[in-house]
Amino acid sequence: MIPTRILTFESKNKSAIILYFTHLFVSLQRIHNYKINMKDFLKYTFATVTGIIIFALVVGMICVISLVGMAASSSATVNVKDNSVFVMKLNGLVNERANEDMGMISMFAGNDINVLGLDDILASVGKAKENDEIKGIYIEAGAVEFDSYATAQALRDALADFKKSGKWIVAYGDEYMQMSYWLASVADEVYLSPLGMLDFKGLGRKAEYDTGLLDKIGVKYQAVRVGKYKSYVESRTRKDMSPEDREQRLAYMQGVWNRMLKDISESRKVSAEALNQLANDSIVAFADPQDYIKAKLVDKLIYPDELKTIIKKKLAIDDDKDIPQMMLSEMTSVKSTKKDDGEKIAIYYAVGEINDTDLSSFTGSESIVGNTMSEDLNKLADDEDVKAVVIRVNSPGGSAVASEKIWRAVKQLKAKKPVVVSMGGVAASGGYMISAGADYIFAEPTTITGSIGIFGLIPNFNGLLTDKLGITFDDVTTNTYTNYMENLVLSKENSKELQFMQSYVDRGYDKFLTIVADGRKMKKEQVNEIAQGRVWLATDALPIKLVDKLGSLDDAVKKAAELAKLDDYYTATYPAKSNWFDTLMEQEKKGSYLDAELRNILGDHYNEWVFLRTINKRNKLQARLPFSTRVK
Numbered sequence: 001m002i003p004t005r006i007l008t009f010e011s012k013n014k015s016a017i018i019l020y021f022t023h024l025f026v027s028l029q030r031i032h033n034y035k036i037n038m039k040d041f042l043k044y045t046f047a048t049v050t051g052i053i054i055f056a057l058v059v060g061m062i063c064v065i066s067l068v069g070m071a072a073s074s075s076a077t078v079n080v081k082d083n084s085v086f087v088m089k090l091n092g093l094v095n096e097r098a099n100e101d102m103g104m105i106s107m108f109a110g111n112d113i114n115v116l117g118l119d120d121i122l123a124s125v126g127k128a129k130e131n132d133e134i135k136g137i138y139i140e141a142g143a144v145e146f147d148s149y150a151t152a153q154a155l156r157d158a159l160a161d162f163k164k165s166g167k168w169i170v171a172y173g174d175e176y177m178q179m180s181y182w183l184a185s186v187a188d189e190v191y192l193s194p195l196g197m198l199d200f201k202g203l204g205r206k207a208e209y210d211t212g213l214l215d216k217i218g219v220k221y222q223a224v225r226v227g228k229y230k231s232y233v234e235s236r237t238r239k240d241m242s243p244e245d246r247e248q249r250l251a252y253m254q255g256v257w258n259r260m261l262k263d264i265s266e267s268r269k270v271s272a273e274a275l276n277q278l279a280n281d282s283i284v285a286f287a288d289p290q291d292y293i294k295a296k297l298v299d300k301l302i303y304p305d306e307l308k309t310i311i312k313k314k315l316a317i318d319d320d321k322d323i324p325q326m327m328l329s330e331m332t333s334v335k336s337t338k339k340d341d342g343e344k345i346a347i348y349y350a351v352g353e354i355n356d357t358d359l360s361s362f363t364g365s366e367s368i369v370g371n372t373m374s375e376d377l378n379k380l381a382d383d384e385d386v387k388a389v390v391i392r393v394n395s396p397g398g399s400a401v402a403s404e405k406i407w408r409a410v411k412q413l414k415a416k417k418p419v420v421v422s423m424g425g426v427a428a429s430g431g432y433m434i435s436a437g438a439d440y441i442f443a444e445p446t447t448i449t450g451s452i453g454i455f456g457l458i459p460n461f462n463g464l465l466t467d468k469l470g471i472t473f474d475d476v477t478t479n480t481y482t483n484y485m486e487n488l489v490l491s492k493e494n495s496k497e498l499q500f501m502q503s504y505v506d507r508g509y510d511k512f513l514t515i516v517a518d519g520r521k522m523k524k525e526q527v528n529e530i531a532q533g534r535v536w537l538a539t540d541a542l543p544i545k546l547v548d549k550l551g552s553l554d555d556a557v558k559k560a561a562e563l564a565k566l567d568d569y570y571t572a573t574y575p576a577k578s579n580w581f582d583t584l585m586e587q588e589k590k591g592s593y594l595d596a597e598l599r600n601i602l603g604d605h606y607n608e609w610v611f612l613r614t615i616n617k618r619n620k621l622q623a624r625l626p627f628s629t630r631v632k
Contacts, residue, residue: 077335078331078333078334080131080133080326080334081133081324083316083317083324084133084134084325084326085135085138085323085324085326086124086125086128086138086325086331087140087325087326087328088121088137088138088139088328089140089327089328090139090140090141090142090183090184091114091140091142092114092115092116092144092145093114093115093145093146094117094118094121094145094146094147094151094155095115095116095117095118095147095151096117096118096119096147096151096351096392096394096425097117097118097119097349097351098116098119098120116328118151118154118424119573120328120332121158121328122154122155122158122553123332123336124331124334125155125158126336127331127334127336128162128167129167130165130336130337131334131337134167134326135168135315136167136168136311137159137162137168137169138169138171138172138311139159139169139170139171139172139183139184139187140171140172141172141173141174141175141176141177141184142173142180143177144177144179145179146179146425147425148425148446148447148448149179149256149425149448150447150448150538151425154444154552155183156182156183156263157552159183159186159187160186168314169186169187169188170188170191170307170314171184171185171187171190172190172191172192172304172307173191173196174192174193174196175196175199176197176198178199178200181198181199181200181264181297182263185263185267185297186263186267189299189310190268190297190298190299191298191299191300191307191310192289192298192300192301192302193301193302193304194289194302196289196301197285197286197289198284198297199284199285200275200278200284200285200297201279201284201285202257202279203253203256203257203260204253205253207235207245208235209234209236209240211235211236211239214236217464217468218462218464218465218467218468219461219463220460220462220463221233221236221237221459221460222457222458222488222494223237223456223457224455224458224498224501224502225453225454225455225456226453226455226505226506226508226509226533227452227454227455227534228244228533229247229248229451229453229535230451230453230455231244231245231533232457233455233457236457244534248534248536249535251537251540252448252535252536252537255446255537255539255540256446258272259445259446259539261275268296268297269296270295270296274295289301308323311323338570340570341568341570342566342569342570343385343387343564343566343568343569343570344385344386344387344569344572345386345388345390345557345560345564345566345572346380346386346389346390346571346572346573346574347389347390347391347553347557347571347572347573347574348376348377348380348389348390348391348392348573348574348575349392349573349574349575350368350373350391350392350393350395350431351368351392351394351395351424352366352368352394353367353368353396354370354397354399354403354430354431355368355369355399355402356370356371356399356401356402357369358372367398368395368398368402368406369402370399370401370402370405371402371405373409374405374406374408374409376575377389377406377409377410378409380413380574381412381413381415381416381417386417386572387417387564387569388561388563389413389417389418389419389420389560390419390420390557390560391410391419391420391435392421392422392424393422393423393427393435394424394425394427394431395426395428395434396428396429396430396431397428397430397432397433398429399430400433400454400508402430403430403431403433404433404511404515406433406434407434407437407515410434410435410437410438411437414438418439418560418563418564419437419438419439419560420438420439420440420441420442420557420559421438421442421556422443422551422552422557423435423442423443423444423447423449423538423547424444424447425447426447427443427447427449428449428450428451428535429451429453429533431449432449432451432452432546433452433515435449436515436516436518436520437515437519439563440549440556440559441547442547442548442549442552442555442556442559443538443541443547443549444538444550444551444552445537445538445550446537446539447538447541448535448537449535449537449541449546449547450531450535450536450541451533451534451535451536452513452516452527452530452531452532452533452534453509453512453531453532453533453534454505454509454512455505455533456505458501460489460490460491460492460494462490462491462492466492473490481496481500484500513531520545520546538550
């Protein structure tokens with residue numbers, strides 16, 4: 001409705017009236033458009049909300065169906081058909097322990113890496129050995145990686161034990177990488193595709209030094225450490241390998257290589273010297289496949305259909321019959337003949353780097369959180385049903401402060417019940433610290449341990465920010481060292497701060513020596529001689545008393561039963577594995593698609609990148625292994 005006062009305007013105000021009506025017309029048009037836009041907005045909003053509701057319902061139905069199916073599958077026992085073959089496909093990454101349904105979780109999380117758990121594989125091999133319906137194991141070599149040499153060795157030893165039952169093992173591959181061949185060589189018969197290859201080259205690893213690049217951009221890393229072998233800092237403070245680091249790396253690699261040669265020699269009936277010479281004289285991967293037969297590395301070159309015929313003959317079944325197969329996923333659901341009678345022995349898995357807080361969202365992998373593990377061990381100490389505890393340690397170390405917390409929890413646990421440590425692939429630095437308080441320590445022959453040393457690593461950006469970019473800093477403080485961290489990172493003159501930092505590291509190292517001396521019943525001077533941050537292979541750590549005996553996780557369990565004076569016992573694992581939904585949520589939390597791609601591209605360097613990325617979130621005092629143990 002038009003306001004009545006406009007009708008009283010005089011003619012001299014015609015322009016004002018025209019302007020007013022123009023404004024009114026525009027306003028009405030806007031109102032009209034607004035109504036139309038509101039209709040569109042409401043329409044699209046309703047469609048979006050409807051889509052979200054439908055999506056939520058579909059996802060909910062999938063989750064319910066999956067949950068019911070998985071619950072049913074987890075509770076159901078898989079029956080093994082007579083004359084079956086356990087098919088072991090070596091493809092993906094073998095870790096100490098994998099969460100439930102990792103294959104499906106990896107698919108949902110966009111990760112194309114198949115993660116297998118050593119614990120599941122070993123349990124499956126054991127069940128295959130005791131199950132009369134399973135006649136043999138077929139190993140299919142693929143692109144497999146192990147988190148350590150000891151992981152591969154533990155699996156090989158289990159397969160060797162399987163053969164003692166009188167059952168057979170056959171291996172086949174289009175190609176064998178060195179680690180998969182070490183594993184497959186335990187088989188009674190090793191077959192290769194006619195155009196296949198076999199990589200057999202010895203052990204080695206290139207170490208990268210970034211100091212030259214850092215010099216160019218004006219970044220300097222300040223290292224404070226105790227232990228001449230504590231070489232973690234050298235990749236950012238040197239341009240080549242120190243004599244001490246070269247000595248320890250060569251010692252452990254030569255020890256592992258000698259073990260591999262020994263195992264392959266015994267299985268393939270060819271001398272270790274001849275095998276070693278073969279790796280010296282040529283690039284075996286480029287050899288004519290017929291040469292592999294001459295060198296006794298493989299038995300025959302065949303095609304997959306010929307392999308089926310061979311296995312059917314072993315099973316004494318007709319050519320037109322299918323081979324009854326049991327996959328790893330099925331074997332994990334096969335009921336073991338071992339009864340859960342007697343007293344409980346807890347097996348606690350301590351896997352990953354040791355941190356003060358959960359950094360999994362940054363590192364993309366599991367870790368040991370100091371407070372969490374300490375609380376778990378305290379609960380086991382108070383649990384009257386648990387008569388002994390075996391701690392399976394597979395850790396390169398990390399925060400010295402978190403490691404000390406766990407060590408104290410182990411010591412308090414030991415005061416109430418026997419504690420035995422079983423070292424996996426690596427139990428070094430902080431990983432050794434948390435082991436030192438146990439009653440007894442077992443290690444796999446190729447376990448990497450020791451590395452008793454402490455370091456701190458702090459970047460200084462003065463050269464980049466001030467010298468190259470012209471950014472300067474000034475400050476005002478109430479006390480002399482108020483800005484000590486800023487000075488360490490930004491100032492050129494910070495020698496006093498570094499002296500304080502060195503004293504801090506020295507005290508940490510002295511505490512480390514005390515912990516080891518107390519746990520291993522040695523004098524601090526004796527520990528200091530074998531410490532210095534040096535990495536030891538378990539076979540070398542045994543005579544210097546860093547470990548008590550070489551053996552498997554099963555051996556550690558038997559020792560725990562002996563110390564607790566148990567005749568009948570069963571084991572229960574801690575902490576509980578995450579269910580499929582929790583694991584999916586963890587995978588989403590642990591990193592993006594970009595992180596997964598960076599891990600694939602950078603390989604071993606990914607861990608270095610993550611360490612730098614999270615350096616401000618880590619404890620200043622680090623007890624950590626200087627290199628990666630992942631092998632393929």
